[in-house]
């Protein structure tokens with residue numbers, strides 16, 4: 001009985017990750033862009049799609065996540081650690097008329113100023129974003145920081161609109177949204193930093209991103 005249950009759970013998990021991967025690979029993008037690699041991200045229903053150019057250390061990235069129209073999503077890289085401060089992020093939001101824009105900012109602390117500016121790595125063309133059927137997609141071409149294929153990636157979602165980006169939840173999935181990702185192989189080791197955070201007690205840790 002227990003065996004059957006375990007096998008059932010494992011099968012379900014396999015099916016879920018296969019479904020996530022399938023969903024990932026069959027994703028299409030409004031501007032017709034395609035990406036060679038993709039990872040379903042473990043929380044917030046998000047996925048990351050990218051093409052890594054090993055010859056010059058750059059990556060074309062598309063971050064996709066569901067959100068209400070009165071909310072924002074963000075993706076970025078933390079060059080300093082695995083929590084929110086130090087993260088360079090792209091934040092997509094919309095104004096009252098449904099026009100989507102992207103803000104680029106380095107989060108100074110857990111109450112960041114959200115000044116639209118430059119990041120701690122090169123962004124090679126102006127980022128764009130769209131919002132379709134309740135899903136945001138942020139497009140960016142970046143030079144991987146320090147020309148390293150492995151990066152601490154962070155993502156987030158919260159309430160608000162352009163010019164009025166509200167605070168995200170500070171528990172649950174919103175503090176598990178980080179992954180150390182190898183842009184070359186696609187391998188990720190998210191559980192390492194997440195489980196460390198869990199052991200330290202999630203509710204007392206600073207939220208990522």
Ligand SMILES: *[C@@H]1O[C@H](CO)[C@@H](O)[C@H](O)[C@H]1NC(C)=O
Pocket residue numbers: 053055056058124
């Ligand atoms: C990097 O390489 C890719 C693929 O060859 C190319 O499309 C892109 O323009 C290059 N980027 C830079 C900044 O040289």
Ligand SMILES: *[C@@H]1O[C@H](CO)[C@@H](O)[C@H](O)[C@H]1NC(C)=O
Pocket residue numbers: 054055056057147
């Ligand atoms: C990054 O590394 C690649 C591969 O080693 C190299 O070809 C490229 O010139 C480097 N880019 C920069 C900006 O240093």
Ligand SMILES: *[C@@H]1O[C@H](CO)[C@@H](O)[C@H](O)[C@H]1NC(C)=O
Pocket residue numbers: 101102103104116117126162163
């Ligand atoms: C941030 O600045 C860029 C470049 O000026 C602009 O295109 C973008 O719309 C701005 N983002 C927001 C949210 O205002």
Ligand SMILES: *[C@@H]1O[C@H](CO)[C@@H](O)[C@H](O)[C@H]1NC(C)=O
Pocket residue numbers: 146148
């Ligand atoms: C950049 O990479 C070098 C070589 O791997 C490493 O020693 C250095 O600490 C890295 N710097 C940063 C800021 O990550």
Ligand SMILES: *[C@@H]1O[C@H](CO)[C@@H](O)[C@H](O)[C@H]1NC(C)=O
Pocket residue numbers: 201202203204
């Ligand atoms: C985590 O911290 C909260 C609030 O400080 C506390 O109520 C909770 O018992 C702690 N959980 C663990 C597992 O230490």
